[in-house]
Amino acid sequence: MTLGVIKTKLKGAQTGHSLLKRKADALNKRFRTILAKIADAKMKMGRVMQLAAFSLAEVTYATGDISYQIQESVGEATFRVETKQENVSGVILPTFVPHRIVPEGGNGGLGLTGLGRGGQQITKCRETFAKAVETLIELASLQTAFVILDEVIKMTNRRVNALEHVIIPRLENTIGYINTELDEADREDFFRLKKVQGKKKRDNAIRDLEAAAKLAKEKAADEARFGAGGGGAKGAGHAAVASSQSMLSEKDDDVIF
DSSP states (O other): OHHHHHHHHHHHHHHHHHHHHHHHHHHHHHHHHHHHHHHHHHHHHHHHHHHHHHHHHHHHHHHOOOHHHHHHHOOSOSEEEEEEEEEETTEEEEEEEEEEOOOSSSGGGTTTTTSSSOHHHHHHHHHHHHHHHHHHHHHHHHHHHHHHHHHHHHHHHHHHHHIIIIIHHHHHHHHHHHHHHHHHHHHHHHHHHHHHHHHHHHHHHHHHHHHHHHHHHHHHHHHHHHHHHHHHHHHHHHHHHHHHHHHHHOOOOOOOO
């Protein structure tokens, strides 16, 4: 019963190791894909931020410092971030999706900002920073998934290594020990049965010899007894024959009347 339980545990450990191995492979594949996307997103982010910095410099050169005007004209956020979930081999990865909201009113919600001069530079700078925010949200989504996958892959690899190098060998050694003990018990039982059979054979042989000796002794006694009785009868017969012969040889005297 114990051997069956251990074999069941070993089967479960091997199945779990196979599943975790496939999960780790799938996570590693997705991890490498996300890593390549992060590299591209960082390169894109560098270019976009460079263009945004140049656009801001152009606006500052054309209109001067208009930061206070922008802050006063903004009534609501231009971007909303929606969070979605993606399941990758049982791991939930968050995905950030940007939604750009077009403000009401003319000039993109900026009012009269840039109406006198620099309006074109302000619009260009606005679009460039909008692209920068979208790229930043994409990079944040990839970076979050990267961190989560990194932790999950480490944990999965630890489990795979524990099953492969600790649990499965321990169960296999236990099964081997149990099989060895069972084989030893079988050999002991076989040796015990052989000894019992040998003792029974010796006892049967001794009984057979005793029975044969007893039978031979009885036969010899019977033969001796029957032999003595036959000799006496033969002597009596000879005596009777001799008596009859003597009686025949004798003659009666003549009787004269």
